[in-house]
Amino acid sequence: MSTRFGVIGCGYVGMSFAMFARRRGFEVTGTTTSPMRLQELCDVVDHPRICRAGDPSADFSFLDQLDGLLIAIAPTDSPEANTYENVFASGVSAIVDAISKRRSQKPLHVTYLSSAGVYGDQSGKMTNELSLPDRSDPTNSLLVAAEESVLSLNSKSIQACVLRLGGIYGPGKDIQNHIKSAAGQHVAKNGNHRNAWVHLFDIISGVFFCYDRKLDGIFNLVDEMQMSRRELANSLCEQDGLPPVIWENHDRPGTRIFNARVSNDRIKSHGFKFKVPSMMDQVPV
Numbered sequence: 611m612s613t614r615f616g617v618i619g620c621g622y623v624g625m626s627f628a629m630f631a632r633r634r635g636f637e638v639t640g641t642t643t644s645p646m647r648l649q650e651l652c653d654v655v656d657h658p659r660i661c662r663a664g665d666p667s668a669d670f671s672f673l674d675q676l677d678g679l680l681i682a683i684a685p686t687d688s689p690e691a692n693t694y695e696n697v698f699a700s701g702v703s704a705i706v707d708a709i710s711k712r713r714s715q716k717p718l719h720v721t722y723l724s725s726a727g728v729y730g731d732q733s734g735k736m737t738n739e740l741s742l743p744d745r746s747d748p749t750n751s752l753l754v755a756a757e758e759s760v761l762s763l764n765s766k767s768i769q770a771c772v773l774r775l776g777g778i779y780g781p782g783k784d785i786q787n788h789i790k791s792a793a794g795q796h797v798a799k800n801g802n803h804r805n806a807w808v809h810l811f812d813i814i815s816g817v818f819f820c821y822d823r824k825l826d827g828i829f830n831l832v833d834e835m836q837m838s839r840r841e842l843a844n845s846l847c848e849q850d851g852l853p854p855v856i857w858e859n860h861d862r863p864g865t866r867i868f869n870a871r872v873s874n875d876r877i878k879s880h881g882f883k884f885k886v887p888s889m890m891d892q893v894p895v
């Protein structure tokens with residue numbers, strides 16, 4: 611019998627993963643919150659479903675038959691209807707609740723996509739999965755609580771892991787050109803901060819990797835580049851003979867800070883190999 615895989619949140623990452631999972635011969639159930647996206651989903655997955663986690667009428671019965679599940683949700687529609695709280699607090703806890711109440715006891719592996727942004731302000735220092743997230747920021751606090759809720763599923767029949775992603779780049783998300791389009795202009799962000807990045811292809815292979823090895827716990831999934839915003843923009847602009855982006859040297863009050871060198875050693879120590887070491891490298895075809 612083929613592997614049955616669910617993808618809650620067929621957005622940018624979820625939809626691509628669903629396509630690759632189907633190519634691998636998996637039988638895929640995929641969800642969207644939007645009836646308008648259902649047709650698009652019909653073309654990609656075996657069992658398309660409308661499901662808004664947190665909505666009391668949401669139907670999670672499809673969870674019963676799954677071997678693997680990817681949770682890839684983020685607020686997409688109007689912020690009033692779909693706030694961070696709705697998605698990462700009520701939404702995630704409704705999914706966790708539904709998983710824990712599955713009628714079947716067959717083994718299930720769950721991968722939850724979170725963000726390396728939870729490390730917040732580490733003054734640019736090296737951080738790994740053992741470093742404490744920066745919960746002083748309310749968004750980080752919410753995201754970490756969602757991770758903890760998913761990890762609480764770990765039991766005899768369920769393995770749950772969290773992938774902390776860097777900012778995503780890949781087809782249709784050309785961060786390099788986005789940065790270059792600001793050449794010579796002032797950008798109201800601190801240029802000294804170090805961010806983390808990851809290519810879509812590495813997220814897709816990372817989810818398969820965790821599923822195949824039934825990994826549990828937290829893994830940073832970020833590429834090898836640990837440059838500051840200024841260093842990254844300078845190298846991109848120099849390559850094309852463009853003037854540099856003009857960054858600030860201070861933090862604006864009230865902004866969410868992400869300033870950390872994020873280690874990817876843990877997932878690599880399990881044998882994971884990044885296909886795209888940084889956005890400065892060629893993407894293999």
Ligand SMILES: NC(=O)c1ccc[n+]([C@@H]2O[C@H](COP(=O)([O-])OP(=O)(O)OC[C@H]3O[C@@H](n4cnc5c(N)ncnc54)[C@H](OP(=O)(O)O)[C@@H]3O)[C@@H](O)[C@H]2O)c1
Pocket residue numbers: 618619620621622623624641642643644647661662663664681682683684685686687692696697701723724725726775776777778
């Ligand atoms: N984008 C980044 O740079 C970045 C960085 C770090 C981590 N991440 C994480 O990576 C994951 C995937 O990101 P993405 O770029 O693929 O997101 P995306 O394109 O915005 O897609 C989000 C998906 O979540 C669905 N969704 C929203 N609210 C929901 C709810 N209450 N219940 C069920 N589904 C819901 C959306 O449904 P519809 O189909 O109806 O829109 C959509 O399919 C997210 O968890 C995000 O936090 C992203």
